[in-house]
Amino acid sequence: MELITSPHLEAPDDFYEALIEAHQGLSTEESHAFNARLLLVLANHIGSPSVLRQAFAAARPARSP
Numbered sequence: 196m197e198l199i200t201s202p203h204l205e206a207p208d209d210f211y212e213a214l215i216e217a218h219q220g221l222s223t224e225e226s227h228a229f230n231a232r233l234l235l236v237l238a239n240h241i242g243s244p245s246v247l248r249q250a251f252a253a254a255r256p257a258r259s260p
Contacts, residue, residue, distance in 0.1 A: 196243050198250055
């Protein structure tokens with residue numbers, strides 16, 4: 196299975212709004228903890244180590260030579 200990197204969300208604006216709402220009222224520390232828990236929940240849903248490794252690579256910032 197390959198990681199989908201092209202636009203794939205059914206309603207990206209709705210997703211973004213829901214994500215911002217989920218963070219409302221949280222301190223910076225709580226927000227970071229929420230993001231970590233969300234990542235683990237989504238990683239569990241994906242389940243495939245190879246797809247998760249592709250996601251790690253895609254999310255890393257580009258390095259300068």
